[in-house]
Amino acid sequence: MDYFNYSRRQANEVFVGATPMGGAYPIRIQSMTNTVTMDTEACIEQAKRIIDAGGEYVRLTTQGVREAENLKNINIGLRSQGYQTPLVADVHFNPNVADVAALYAEKVRINPGNYVDAARTFKKLEYTDEEYAQEIEKIRKRFIPFLNICKENHTAIRIGVNHGSLSDRIMSRYGDTPEGIVESCMEFLRICVAENFRNVVISIKASNTVVMVKSVRLLVEQMDKEGMSFPLHLGVTEAGDGEDGRIKSALGIGALLADGLGDTIRVSLSEAPEAEIPVARKLVDYIVQRENHPYIPGAEAPEFNYTNPSRRVTQAVGNIGGDNLPVVISARLDGNLEVSEQFEPDYIYCGQKLPENRREDIGYILDANCWDGTPGTYPAFNFQQMMELHLCSAPMKFLFMTYMGLNEEAQACLKLHPEVVLIAQSNHPNRLGEFRGIAHQLMTQGLRNPLVFFQFYQEKQAEDLQIKSAADMGALIFDGFCDGILLFNHGNAIPEQKVDETAFGILQAGRIRTSKTEYISCPGCGRTLYNLESTIARIKAATAHLKGLKIGIMGCIVNGPGEMADADYGYVGAGRGKISLYKKKECIEKNIPEEQAVEKLIELIKANGDYHEQEV
Known part of the structure; x- marks a missing residue:
């Protein structure tokens, strides 16, 4: 498999009525x-x-x-x-x-x-x-x-x-x-x-x-x-x-x-x-749409294992890389520093101006030519400024880097500067291929600088941003390359807090950082034994503030107990209008009338010490 250049796997044709699939047929x-x-x-x-x-x-x-x-x-x-x-x-x-x-x-x-x-x-x-x-x-x-x-x-x-x-x-x-x-x-x-x-x-x-x-x-x-x-x-x-x-x-x-x-x-x-x-x-x-994109001359790192990947070994720089959870960097170039309490970024990239109303619990990143050493702030260099890294005394530095920019000179520079966090950027039609190329090159050269991925979009709808950014980050997360994400949507169509929430959602969906309750809920089918959509809404309203819990909401027993095996609690249709409640794989109570089941679920969570009241 070519990890750097997109092409569809050649499957044999299968004939399903008048709509065949595989072969050269569309997805x-x-x-x-x-x-x-x-x-x-x-x-x-x-x-x-x-x-x-x-x-x-x-x-x-x-x-x-x-x-x-x-x-x-x-x-x-x-x-x-x-x-x-x-x-x-x-x-x-x-x-x-x-x-x-x-x-x-x-x-x-x-x-x-x-x-x-x-x-x-x-x-x-x-x-x-x-x-x-x-x-x-x-x-x-x-x-x-x-x-x-x-x-x-x-x-x-x-x-x-x-x-x-x-x-x-x-x-x-x-x-x-x-x-x-x-x-x-x-x-x-x-x-x-x-x-x-x-x-x-x-x-x-x-x-x-x-x-x-x-x-x-x-x-x-x-x-x-x-x-x-x-x-x-x-x-x-x-x-x-x-x-x-x-x-x-x-x-x-x-x-x-x-x-x-x-x-x-x-x-x-x-x-x-x-x-x-x-x-x-x-x-x-x-x-x-990536089909027939310009060729990316990537080279696979010898130690990379596609079917059994592990996290790329890096040296921690502050709280980035090493054994740290991946970070979220938010780009706020307009001076708006308002953030969500639940989805508070670890760093804010401010560009050329440091805002006055900054917070002590968030790091601020400035372009290197504007950085003056203010505590809690860090410089960001571009490729042209790379040779100036040694002139800067900051304990943590950020360097924006493209795949083609990671040449021998850049590699030599990074070997001298383990305090540098790389921010990978790409304008290629297949940005995944170039981002993978950077990660593989770092592995091949024994460079352990943390790697953050800069994903840039110009979407008008939050759904489009969610779909595209998650699709772009998926393979990078599963390959073990993600030490952080800088998600930026140009323009004001989507609130910046929503962009931050999307970044946290991507990390949670990839199981590498938890920031909220996770709901494992089925889409429903003819086997579903209760009103799924209204039930999910009620359970979310009562539990969304419980950070880190996994709650399974399943229509029937086909996948219920199994798919919820790593969930903390489960709500499963047991019969028409009847619900069974689970604590992990164990069924705690069977055949509860549907109208009482959500309250019973909350009681079960409380009884196990996993519930706290929502702060007002």
Whole structure:
């Protein structure tokens, strides 16, 4: 893989009704209905809204044979109104349902974690190699008849692995690891290859972006080893709603798209399904415009490991680099120093004028020719001023640096100045490639200066800034290169505090700095057992001030306990109008009436000492 120059991975073609994917076809966009699959008219109307918004596949949950059979009526209803968009059946727990769905849907998604294996219970199971092989044979015997039905009906399949629903069998042998996630997928892929069934799409999803990205990278590596090139469906599951859902999705999906991986995507938001489509469209369009960009002559550092990266080793300069959390630098060139209490930047870059109303708990960065040694302020040099570094006595210095500027002279200078923090900047159409080039060059030369990424935009809408900046930062964070972010949006269209909030949101979505409560909430589907959007709003209103907590809000048990495994508390649909509450993996209280459940959740958080009242 070329880490510095964008090109799409060449996947084989898969035919999904009238909308093929992979090969030279464009990256497809999809969503999923949250209507009851037995309500034919409601499903048709919502599918139409998804399609009218630009959705190219529509997925529906199929809990049982009745729901699978009703796909026929939904399909007929859509076709009769001139809609030819393929339908995808989503199947869990019952392979018989998949057999029926293959007759009426253009694609069927199965979950390896519960297709033959029992539903996950977090039990440790012991297998000899022979016993384990027998379990694989059980899968093969049940899976092949399904493949034959798909062959006969020209139905595509998606092998959709979810981190939250890995089987106890996989967990017992591989642990809760990306390697286990990949093997769960490969078991089924190897059967497809043996049966010469190639109409297959793969997905690996998780609410944890680090797990999701690492697992997909590993999967592609393993497929390459075994001579496979199946197309990929990308998504961050349970991403949430609002700006958090957009940032988290763009960070995870964007990191993979930027490396040319992905043939179809879904942005999973806890909102109306059709609201997902414009977000996905913006993300795909932003990435693919890099195609045929000017060549970047990058060189991979010998110690870099793409599938198992670790944080680049740096020498701490003040609170930047080393073992410190990544910092947020805010650019405030207009003298406005008003900041949010919750999202207070670590440093403010002021340009050429030091404002009077500065605060002692924030560092201020000035252009080097304007810096006068005022305590709590630090100089910033540009490339032309680099040779003046030795004339400055500041204990911390910042140096704006481009990839092409990091020549032998610059490298020699940095070796003499470990107190310099590099601020990487780029105007290249593929700025990720140049930023990676700087990081790899520093590693190759043994330079341990901290590295902050300057991301510059001119957006008019906060959503566009969130999507683009998260997509640009994703791979840099997962590669282990990020010691800080300087996010700047030119103009006054987006408040500077909102820009700062976006920077903090990116770091949190990448799991490298926590600044607020994290909500792991599913987008809802026909299995959802309560009003998801209003419930999320109520829980957020009561808990958003609790910095550092993770709260899972899940519509049903398919991924609920599993995807919430690293959450502190969980709120899971247990039956129509009934909720179960979790503390980590342990179910604390079952079947609580929905109208009492949010208050009961707050009581549970309080009982464990994790709640404090919001300051007024």
